[in-house]
Amino acid sequence: GDSVTQMEGPVTLSEEAFLTINCTYTATGYPSLFWYVQYPGEGLQLLLKATKADDKGSNKGFEATYRKETTSFHLEKGSVQVSDSAVYFCALSSRSHMNRDDKIIFGKGTRLHILP
Amino acid sequence: EPEVTQTPSHQVTQMGQEVILRCVPISNHLYFYWYRQILGQKVEFLVSFYNNEISEKSEIFDDQFSVERPDGSNFTLKIRSTKLEDSAMYFCASSEDRVAQPQHFGDGTRLSIL
Numbered sequence: 116g117d118s119v120t121q122m123e124g125p126v127t128l129s130e131e132a133f134l135t136i137n138c139t140y141t142a143t144g145y146p147s148l149f150w151y152v153q154y155p156g157e158g159l160q161l162l163l164k165a166t167k168a169d170d171k172g173s174n175k176g177f178e179a180t181y182r183k184e185t186t187s188f189h190l191e192k193g194s195v196q197v198s199d200s201a202v203y204f205c206a207l208s209s210r211s212h213m214n215r216d217d218k219i220i221f222g223k224g225t226r227l228h229i230l231p
Numbered sequence: 232e233p234e235v236t237q238t239p240s241h242q243v244t245q246m247g248q249e250v251i252l253r254c255v256p257i258s259n260h261l262y263f264y265w266y267r268q269i270l271g272q273k274v275e276f277l278v279s280f281y282n283n284e285i286s287e288k289s290e291i292f293d294d295q296f297s298v299e300r301p302d303g304s305n306f307t308l309k310i311r312s313t314k315l316e317d318s319a320m321y322f323c324a325s326s327e328d329r330v331a332q333p334q335h336f337g338d339g340t341r342l343s344i345l
Contacts, residue, residue: 151336158237158322159322160336204274218289220276221274224274
């Protein structure tokens with residue numbers, strides 16, 4: 116079945132460092148790809164999305180490009196801040212065989228700590 | 232910005248008791264979902280709901296689980312006889328469109344089974 120694999124955490128960086136969180140996926144068809152973020156004590160928030168190959172999703176300085184050839188959707192940010200400390204989930208939408216709904220399949224999450 | 236709201240934020244229940252988790256999806260959304268996240272593990276799909284019926288459910292969603300949209304605004308998840316392993320964070324989500332629009336998640340209900 117469809118699946119998402121993302122790098123294990125925790126990831127600890129200093130403020131203003133460059134961030135990469137790797138994500139690869141396995142899917143039939145053409146899924147949409149997402150990054151969700153979960154701040155401490157809060158729910159899941161959509162950070163960015165890409166719906167087709169070569170699309171780049173971006174938000175709050177974060178970017179990810181849908182790479183069909185490498186089945187990847189790596190999350191990057193050029194200069195992280197302490198407020199970026201959270202758990203980041205890579206995810207894809209997986210259409211069921213009934214072609215009726217798009218459930219989200221999540222990776223295990225990567226905890227990010229940014230030190231001041 | 233419209234939000235998905237869930238109540239309660241934390242529910243503590245004795246094993247074997249019934250529990251109902253409540254969600255108010257975004258008002259113009261048509262597709263509704265429940266997910267759960269056991270502590271330290273990944274977020275897992277439970278069930279999707281559209282046009283007043285279940286569209287898809289996972290193997291986790293057994294006969295102890297049910298969903299309902301009792302009125303035009305609420306979307307509930309019922310666990311009939313809770314087990315210790317039902318302890319988790321439960322997230323409700325909704326979307327306007329199953330293809331082009333992403334799912335918006337609530338803040339979750341933490342369910343603790345004693």
